[in-house]
Amino acid sequence: MHNDSNTTFDLNTLCxxxxITPRKVRYYIQREMVSSPIGARxxxxxxxxxxxxxxxxxxxxxxxxxxxxxQAILQKSDVDDLPPEPLPEPGSISVVSQVMLAKGVTLQIDANQAQLTTKQLRALAQQTIKALEQIVQAKPTLEETAQDNDNPN
Known part of the structure; x- marks a missing residue:
């Protein structure tokens, strides 16, 4: 997806x-939670x-x-002060896709939270599978083999 920083929208397209409704956009601008638009009216x-x-x-x-x-969060300049992402509430429902990458290896994706398109999800899965194949096919060094023997887990 091409993201052009010069792209602009009218109010209806933005909404x-x-x-969101135009009324809420104006309200958020009035409260200084959203920047003022370019131009007027x-x-x-x-x-x-x-x-x-x-x-x-x-x-x-x-x-x-x-x-x-x-509003307090948006006005803070230090990202470290932001509250953590909220955990799902008990009983809430989310759709999670599971992609089998290899025997015993599964990738879980919450499409809503990841905000990825279907095309992007496919690309992610394909690239992850390729990376996993490269890791599996790589021959371990003598040092890695010795470490694996010392730590069976």
Whole structure:
């Protein structure tokens, strides 16, 4: 997927991409949670940065954070201060794909959280299989063989 940093959207397109109403976008801009658009009123344009800001707000809302807490997070410049990604709630449902890479080796992917397209998931699986094959086919050095004999696990 090509990500052009010069791409801009009108308000309706931005709202469709972020699955949000224009009213909420304006509200978030008013609260300074989202950057002001480029231009004004009917000629206003929004960039990928605006889209990412909206998606970040939605992610934290879905995790149960209040708008006040999200605003505090967005205003912090130190990424280390961010709260950890929320754990799924007991009883919540997520669809996880399992890709068999080799006998005894499985890759688990939560497509929603990974935010990968089907094409990207296939590429990930294919490249992981190739990497695993290269590792398996590589002949161990004498030192590695000795270490494996010392540590059977």
């Amino acid at each position: 469709q991409l972020a699955d 009917k000629t206003a344009r929004y960039s990928n940065e605006h889209l990412e800001q909206l998606l970040t707000i939605r992610k934290w809302q879905e995790a149960g954070l209040s708008l006040e807490k999200i």
